[in-house]
Amino acid sequence: MSDTPILSIRDVHAKVADEDTEILHGVDLELGKGEIHAIMGPNGSGKSTLAKILAGHPGYEVTAGSITYKGEDILEAEPDERSKAGIFLAFQYPVEIPGVSIANFLRTALQSREEEGGELDLFDFQDELLARMELLGMDASFAERPVNDGFSGGEKKRNEILQMAMLRPELALMDETDSGLDIDALQVVADGVNKLHQENPDMTVLIITHYQRLLNYLKPHFVHVMVKGKLVRSGGPEVAEELEARGYEEFKTVEA
Amino acid sequence: MPQNDTIQDLGLDEYQYHFITEDEPVFRSGRGLNEKVVREISAQKDEPEWMLEFRLKALEIYNAKPMPTWGGDLSNLENVLDEIYFYVRPQEKMERSWDDVPPNIKETFERLGIPEAEQKVLAGVGAQYESEMVYHSLKKEWDEKGVIFDSIEDGLKNHPELFREHFGTVIPSADNKFSAMNSAVWSGGSFVYIPKGVELDTPLQAYFRVNQEQMGQFERTLIIADEGSKAHYIEGCTAPVYSTESFHSGVIEIVVKPGAHFRYTTIQNWSNNMYNLVTQRALVHENATMEWLDGNLGSKLTMKYPSCYLMGEGAHGSILSIAYSGDGQHQDTGGKVIHAAPNTTSQIVSKSISKGTGRSTYRGLCQVHEGAINSKSNVECDALLINDTSRTDTYPYIEIEEKKSNIGHEATVSKVGDEQLFYLMSRGMDEAEAMALIVRGFIEPIAKLLPLEYAVELNRLIELEMEGSVG
Ligand SMILES: Nc1ncnc2c1ncn2[C@@H]1O[C@H](COP(=O)(O)OP(=O)(O)OP(=O)(O)O)[C@@H](O)[C@H]1O
Ligand SMILES: [Mg+2]
Numbered sequence: 001m002s003d004t005p006i007l008s009i010r011d012v013h014a015k016v017a018d019e020d021t022e023i024l025h026g027v028d029l030e031l032g033k034g035e036i037h038a039i040m041g042p043n044g045s046g047k048s049t050l051a052k053i054l055a056g057h058p059g060y061e062v063t064a065g066s067i068t069y070k071g072e073d074i075l076e077a078e079p080d081e082r083s084k085a086g087i088f089l090a091f092q093y094p095v096e097i098p099g100v101s102i103a104n105f106l107r108t109a110l111q112s113r114e115e116e117g118g119e120l121d122l123f124d125f126q127d128e129l130l131a132r133m134e135l136l137g138m139d140a141s142f143a144e145r146p147v148n149d150g151f152s153g154g155e156k157k158r159n160e161i162l163q164m165a166m167l168r169p170e171l172a173l174m175d176e177t178d179s180g181l182d183i184d185a186l187q188v189v190a191d192g193v194n195k196l197h198q199e200n201p202d203m204t205v206l207i208i209t210h211y212q213r214l215l216n217y218l219k220p221h222f223v224h225v226m227v228k229g230k231l232v233r234s235g236g237p238e239v240a241e242e243l244e245a246r247g248y249e250e251f252k253t254v255e256a
Numbered sequence: 257m258p259q260n261d262t263i264q265d266l267g268l269d270e271y272q273y274h275f276i277t278e279d280e281p282v283f284r285s286g287r288g289l290n291e292k293v294v295r296e297i298s299a300q301k302d303e304p305e306w307m308l309e310f311r312l313k314a315l316e317i318y319n320a321k322p323m324p325t326w327g328g329d330l331s332n333l334e335n336v337l338d339e340i341y342f343y344v345r346p347q348e349k350m351e352r353s354w355d356d357v358p359p360n361i362k363e364t365f366e367r368l369g370i371p372e373a374e375q376k377v378l379a380g381v382g383a384q385y386e387s388e389m390v391y392h393s394l395k396k397e398w399d400e401k402g403v404i405f406d407s408i409e410d411g412l413k414n415h416p417e418l419f420r421e422h423f424g425t426v427i428p429s430a431d432n433k434f435s436a437m438n439s440a441v442w443s444g445g446s447f448v449y450i451p452k453g454v455e456l457d458t459p460l461q462a463y464f465r466v467n468q469e470q471m472g473q474f475e476r477t478l479i480i481a482d483e484g485s486k487a488h489y490i491e492g493c494t495a496p497v498y499s500t501e502s503f504h505s506g507v508i509e510i511v512v513k514p515g516a517h518f519r520y521t522t523i524q525n526w527s528n529n530m531y532n533l534v535t536q537r538a539l540v541h542e543n544a545t546m547e548w549l550d551g552n553l554g555s556k557l558t559m560k561y562p563s564c565y566l567m568g569e570g571a572h573g574s575i576l577s578i579a580y581s582g583d584g585q586h587q588d589t590g591g592k593v594i595h596a597a598p599n600t601t602s603q604i605v606s607k608s609i610s611k612g613t614g615r616s617t618y619r620g621l622c623q624v625h626e627g628a629i630n631s632k633s634n635v636e637c638d639a640l641l642i643n644d645t646s647r648t649d650t651y652p653y654i655e656i657e658e659k660k661s662n663i664g665h666e667a668t669v670s671k672v673g674d675e676q677l678f679y680l681m682s683r684g685m686d687e688a689e690a691m692a693l694i695v696r697g698f699i700e701p702i703a704k705l706l707p708l709e710y711a712v713e714l715n716r717l718i719e720l721e722m723e724g725s726v727g
Pocket of ligand 2: 047048049092175176
């Protein structure tokens, strides 16, 4: 059924919930099951806003248009419902949760996915966690550190992908996961994501990035360019290369 | 099902524990506090003359002292005090039936997964069952080591000299209005003595002892940790203590002799009508360590400031507390450290959580006397607000007479952030689960010091509380 898109965004307009200024001015995008897409675009163009809206951030309001996930309208769904339905957002700026260890955090997140009355098997969980950390080149002791508290930029990003590996999403949104990672870490994380994609070829990935480098490892099928709250160009991987060479100048004159 | 239980089902003798209605004043002192009541208490307990005098003197002091005007709102307390019975014989506390326990309390017990027999004890309608066995085997170990762990009444009877030497020396009756009240009408509580050099691995739990005498409204505890000893005492439990009484005023006195190490842990969760005014203090001698670990939940108003008087060189005191105030509740808590000798060190860490219209106040005193050179104290108080209607205040009093000392104070107030909630919810937790996880993380530095079963119960309790905070 790869012809029915897993996600379809139609003419979405959005603004900050308690302000009037519109940030997204009509975004259209379709993601087919198992595809890898990338969105690139200048700072402040609305990439993170789009990602947060997809994850259900209460701070933004969709004023027009529609978002359907697996054929269903999800605009009214709470973030936890969307998460349970398989949507995952790797944050551009991961949030600190002092006093809560990564292990505890992930255990709670996975437990909340269990059916009513179901108990997460703690031994399986532990094995899985260790295996995933190894896959992402993380030391086992990391599991006991409080979530993002005092983490370096790179550690935060790696932790996002660890969560993605544990929660096994069907739609993974990666918002600038590459920024903050050193060259070696970037490769490890990209390899990890590729591995997840091999495990589940149906997993759809939307990568938000400023750099071609990540896309060398995580090869997108489609690349889109966002400028001033709109997708102004879509194409194959060659689009990213053009941007690398020429920048966004030619798009800035496009009508918003 | 508990609802259908009768007194017979509980295996209690119906005649002995018959129901008494409000109008039958058998076994009860009259309402209010007066000399007659005090004499009656002392006579009932068959006390030595000096104790009766001690009580009567305390009553005079109580009458002479005005109600405190600082701290929480005590304006309605006089009315409450006129209405209460200052002495109720222990067996009378069994008079309530399970049917009288409000459904919400029962539901909380259920959801906390507390066994039925224990639920009844907590609700004050049953006697202690299972812990008997555990208690007896531990008791044997304690007896062999010369450890005394008795009710305060038995302490006075069986160890008169040791008792009299220390009783009322840490907290004199005249210390404050409520210590005077407690000194006049105390009943119930523990007497503990740890002999020189004795170290106990298993904590002394007051819980094991409550069948001997139900926890009193005016409990009085005296603990002496002799030189070089080491022990941990635990009082209370996280389940809500249901009581029709609306007033609790305890006095806890602890003497930590040179080189000894003592930890006192309290977790209390009073019903929402309760005024909880407790004085707890330790005298800490040379190179000794005292640790208060204090968790306050529930009650209408709690005023409680565990304190350490660091009397000998090298003494260390630490006061770690967690306070939770829900709707309509006020936790006015904190700690006091008095540095009265050189090279003494202290630490206060206070974590409060306010939800709904709850209010948490940190009130602390750090005093360094002249000559207490090289003393070090560090105070940290962190408040977490759940809702916009929640409130917190901080009153740190610092009095330093010695220049060569080092005092640090740090206070933070944080609100559960929208970004934090979104982050957790985007991982699949619902709002209440997310909130509970944030709160648990907030108190983690203190909760991790609790014995496991208490920490687990505390976590479950927080989850229950957070369910009510959403929407
Ligand atoms: N909560 C908010 N309140 C006010 N303005 C906001 C808010 N969120 C986003 N904006 C504004 O919306 C615009 C788009 O922001 P967004 O974070 O989506 O950009 P971005 O494309 O992700 O940029 P970057 O590449 O720098 O991460 C910016 O001008 C930003 O300042
Ligand atoms: Mg962004």
